Amino acid sequence: MERRLVFTGKCQVGMEKFDLPEPKAGEVKVRTLTSLMSTGTENIVFNRNFDSGTHWDNWVKYPFYPGYTACGIVEKAGEGVTSVKAGDRVAIRRGHASAHVVVENECIAVPEKVSDEDVPWFKLAKISAMGAKVADLSLGKSVVVVGAGPIGQMAIRWCVAAGSYPIIAVDSVAMRIEMAKRGGVTHGIVKPLGEAIDEINSICGGEGPATVIDSTGHHQVFSDALRAAKKFGKVVILGDTGSPASQHLSSDVMSKGLHIVAAHDCHETPDWDFRLISNLFFEMVRSERFALDGLNTHKYKPGQCAEAYRTANEKRGETMGILFDWR
The missing domain is CATH 3.90.180.10 (Medium-chain alcohol dehydrogenases, catalytic domain)
Known part of the structure; x- marks a missing residue:
C-alpha cells in the first residue's frame, strides 16, 4: 500500500x-x-x-x-x-x-x-510567475517584493530574470533577506513594510517603486503596499490571504491613481500556462540563471x-x- x-x-x-x-x-x-x-x-x-x-x-x-x-x-x-x-x-x-x-x-x-x-520548487515558481506576468516587469523598472518567503523568493528571481531595477526585498526576518540577496535583489530591508517606506523612497530616487508585489498573504500588508507604490504605480496581490474582508482600500488608490491586480495559480492563459512556465523555470535552473x-x-x-x-x-x-x- x-x-x-x-x-x-x-x-x-x-x-x-x-x-x-x-x-x-x-x-x-x-x-x-x-x-x-x-x-x-x-x-x-x-x-x-x-x-x-x-x-x-x-x-x-x-x-x-x-x-x-x-x-x-x-x-x-x-x-x-x-x-x-x-x-x-x-x-x-x-x-x-x-x-x-x-x-x-x-x-x-x-x-x-x-x-x-x-525540482519541487517548480510549482512555487509557477505561482509567482503569474504575479510576474501581471506585474509587467521590464528592464530598469523598479519593484518591491514584500515577503521573502518561498513565493517571494521565486518572485524575486523572476524580477531578476526580467531585468528589473532596483529590486527591493522587504521582510522582517533577516535570514530571508540574505537568501533574497543570493537570489539577486539589489537592496534588502529587514523591517515590516510600514516601517520601510522612507528607505524605499530613497532607493527609488524620492518616489515609490513602479510595482509592489505583495507575496505575504497577510491582510495587514495591503494598505502599506498601497502607501508604498508610486503615483500611477501597480500593486500585485500575489499572496492569498485567509481574511480578504480585512484588506482595505485607502485614499492612496484615488490620489495616486493606483492599479491593483491579483495573481493566482489558476489564472493561466494559452500563452502563459503551467507547462510553458515550468519548462522555462527548469531551463533557467539548468543554465544557472535561476539561483x-x-x-x-x-x-x-x-x-x-x-x-x-x-x-x-x-x-x-x-x-x-x-x-x-x-x-
Whole structure:
C-alpha cells in the first residue's frame, strides 16, 4: 500500500495508507522522490487561519490531503502514453504521497542537471510567475517584493530574470533577506513594510517603486503596499490571504491613481500556462540563471510530518524550503 500525509483536523497531521489504482490508458504511475511543503498555503490550512465563508473555508474539508508539488520517477505507463516512459524523472503537481497516478500531460520532464531537491520548487515558481506576468516587469523598472518567503523568493528571481531595477526585498526576518540577496535583489530591508517606506523612497530616487508585489498573504500588508507604490504605480496581490474582508482600500488608490491586480495559480492563459512556465523555470535552473542554492533549509522523512509542521509554525525565522524525502 502507498502512504500519504493527511490533516485530520485543525493542527492535526499524520500519515495514512491507501490503495493506488493501476494507470489506465493515457495515465502514468509516478513514484515520489521528494515533495516540498508550501509553507504559506499549507500552514493557513493546517492552522485554519481563514475566515468563515471564504474560498479557503469552502476548500478545506477533513480529511484534507496537503501539498501540491513533487519530483518523481515514472514507474509505469498506461496504454497509449508516448511522451514519458518508465524511468523518466518528472515534476508533477501533486501532494505529499509516496506515489501518484496522473494523466500523461501533467508530467513535466526534468533536466538531468536539476536535483531531486530543487525540482519541487517548480510549482512555487509557477505561482509567482503569474504575479510576474501581471506585474509587467521590464528592464530598469523598479519593484518591491514584500515577503521573502518561498513565493517571494521565486518572485524575486523572476524580477531578476526580467531585468528589473532596483529590486527591493522587504521582510522582517533577516535570514530571508540574505537568501533574497543570493537570489539577486539589489537592496534588502529587514523591517515590516510600514516601517520601510522612507528607505524605499530613497532607493527609488524620492518616489515609490513602479510595482509592489505583495507575496505575504497577510491582510495587514495591503494598505502599506498601497502607501508604498508610486503615483500611477501597480500593486500585485500575489499572496492569498485567509481574511480578504480585512484588506482595505485607502485614499492612496484615488490620489495616486493606483492599479491593483491579483495573481493566482489558476489564472493561466494559452500563452502563459503551467507547462510553458515550468519548462522555462527548469531551463533557467539548468543554465544557472535561476539561483536555488541554499533555499532548502529542512528535510524530513514523511513519518516526521508532525515535527515538520511544528517547525514551519514555530521556527519561521529559520525555515524556507521544507522537503519531504520519500526515497
